[in-house]
Amino acid sequence: xxxxxxxxxxxxxxxxxxxxxxxxxxxxxxxxxxxxxxxxxxxxxxxxxxxxxxxxxxxxxxxxxxxxxxxxxxxxxxxxxxxxxxxxxxxxxxxxxxxxxxxxxxxxxxxxxxxxxxxxxxxxxxxxxxxxxxxxxxxxxxxxxxxxxxxxxxxxxxxxxxxxxxxxxxxxxxxxxxxxxxxxxxxxxxxxxxxxxxxxxxxxxxxxxxxxxxxxxxxxxxxxxxxx
Numbered sequence: 001x002x003x004x005x006x007x008x009x010x011x012x013x014x015x016x017x018x019x020x021x022x023x024x025x026x027x028x029x030x031x032x033x034x035x036x037x038x039x040x041x042x043x044x045x046x047x048x049x050x051x052x053x054x055x056x057x058x059x060x061x062x063x064x065x066x067x068x069x070x071x072x073x074x075x076x077x078x079x080x081x082x083x084x085x086x087x088x089x090x091x092x093x094x095x096x097x098x099x100x101x102x103x104x105x106x107x108x109x110x111x112x113x114x115x116x117x118x119x120x121x122x123x124x125x126x127x128x129x130x131x132x133x134x135x136x137x138x139x140x141x142x143x144x145x146x147x148x149x150x151x152x153x154x155x156x157x158x159x160x161x162x163x164x165x166x167x168x169x170x171x172x173x174x175x176x177x178x179x180x181x182x183x184x185x186x187x188x189x190x191x192x193x194x195x196x197x198x199x200x201x202x203x204x205x206x207x208x209x210x211x212x213x214x215x216x217x218x219x220x221x222x223x224x225x226x227x228x
Contacts, residue, residue, distance in 0.1 A: 007048055007051050007052070007068075007069045007070055008069065008070060008071065008072060009038060009068075009069035009070070009071060009077060010071065011025075011071035011073075011075040011077060011184055012024070012025040013071050013072060013073035013075060016099075017099040017100065017101050017163065017184065017186045018101075018163055019163050021101060021163075021184075022101050022161045022163060026101050026103065026161065026184055027103075027161060030103055030182065033228075035068070035077070035182055035228060036225065036228045038068055038069060038077070039068065039221055039224055039225045039228070040225070042068065042221060043218065043221055043222070043225070046214060049214045049217060049218065049221075050214050052066055052067060052068060052212075052217060052221070053211060053212035053213055053214050053216070053217040054211055054212075055067035056211065056212055056217065057209040057210055057211055057212070058208075058209070058210055059080075059209070060092075060207050060208075062082060062083045062173070062174065063080045063081060063082045063083065063174075064080065064081040064220065065078060065079075065080055066078065066079045066080075066081075066212075066217070066220065066221070066224075073187055074187045074188065075184055075185060075186055075187060076183075076184070076185040077182070077183070077184055077185075078182070078183040078184075078185050079180070079181070079182055079183075079224055080180070080181045080182075080183065081179075081180055081220065081223070081224070082107065082109070082174035082179035082180065082181070083174065092171070092195050092196060092197045093114050093122075093124065093148060093169050093170065093171050093195070093196040093197075094129070094169065094170070094171075094193055094194060094195045094196065095166060095167055095168060095169050095170070095193050095194055096164070096166040096193055097131065097166060097188050097189060097190045097191070097192070097193050098166050098185055098186040098187060098188050098189055098190075099163070099164065099165050099166045099186040099189070100163075100164050100166075100183050100184060100185045100186055101161065101162070101163050101164070101183065101184050102156075102161065102162055102163075102164065102181050102182070102183045103160075103161050103181065103182045103183075104156050104157060104158050104159060104160050104161075104179070104180075104181055105158065105180040105181060105182055105224075105227060105228065106158050106178050106179060106180040106227050107158060107174060107175070107176040107177070107178050107179025107180060108155055108156065108157050108158065108174070108175040108176040108179060109155065109156045109172050109173065109174060109175065109179060109181070110153065110154075110155050110172070110173050110175050111153070111154055111155075111156060111162070111170060111171075111172050112150060112152075112153045112170060112171050112172075113150070113151045113152050113153070113168055113169065113170045114148040114149060114150055114151060114169045114170065114171075114196075115148070115149055115151050115169060116146050116147065116148060116149075116169075117147060117148065117149035118147055119147070119149070120146075120147035120148045120149035121147075121148075121149065121150075122147060122148040122149070122150075122198060123145070123147055123198065124145065124146055124147070124148055124196040124197055124198050125142055125144075125145055125146075125196070125197055125198075125200045125201060126142075126143050126144045126145060126146050126194055126195070126196055127140035127141060127142055127143065127194070127195040127196070127197065127200070127205065128140065128141045128143050128192050128193075128194065128195075129192060129193045129194070129195045130191065130192045130193075138206075138207050138209055139204050139205060139206050139207065140195055140204065140205040140207065141203070141204055142200075142201075142202065142203050142204065146196060148169065148196060155175065166186070166189060166190070169194065169196065178227070180224065180227055
């Protein structure tokens with residue numbers, strides 16, 4: 001069995017990610033215990049555990065990201081374990097290279113969406129971001145400046161689902177201790193994303209993306225299992 005086969009999971013690749021995907025596949029997948037079964041299989045298999053450790057890292061935006069499995073078409077089932085912070089503090093505003101759907105397994109998130117507007121209240125620098133892939137660090141390259149206007153804000157509580165199109169600029173902040181989200185991340189549709197930051201000003205910003213050893217990842221996944 002190859003590493004790819006060891007972590008492959010059916011994520012209904014034929015259905016576009018959307019609110020309909022949530023109702024038709026993702027909600028039933030969660031309800032049937034699909035994630036719990038997968039986590040149990042990872043914890044029982046050293047190769048799977050090592051793969052997940054190599055495909056997860058502690059993200060600058062206050063969460064730990066663990067890729068639990070991938071589909072044949074390249075979708076990913078991802079877990080985020082959030083650290084609590086106030087909205088708009090020490091984070092950034094960004095879009096993504098892929099659409100995603102998310103399930104709040106525990107806690108609460110505040111989601112804020114923005115759009116560029118010359119009269120927007122928020123003055124920011126625009127950076128270009130590319131995925132770190134398997135690297136333990138990445139960089140953001142300054143490409144210009146902009147102003148952002150807040151479009152909408154909402155809170156998502158434990159047990160709720162939402163769909164996020166890739167092009168929407170947004171931020172997310174945990175509003176409760178122990179916030180945990182399960183995500184189906186769509187196929188990659190762009191090579192880079194836009195990241196907006198207030199008061200940065202540097203030509204290039206470096207970020208660490210420290211990976212997990214199997215020994216470090218095991219108690220992290222056990223916390224996920226205990227919360228399901």
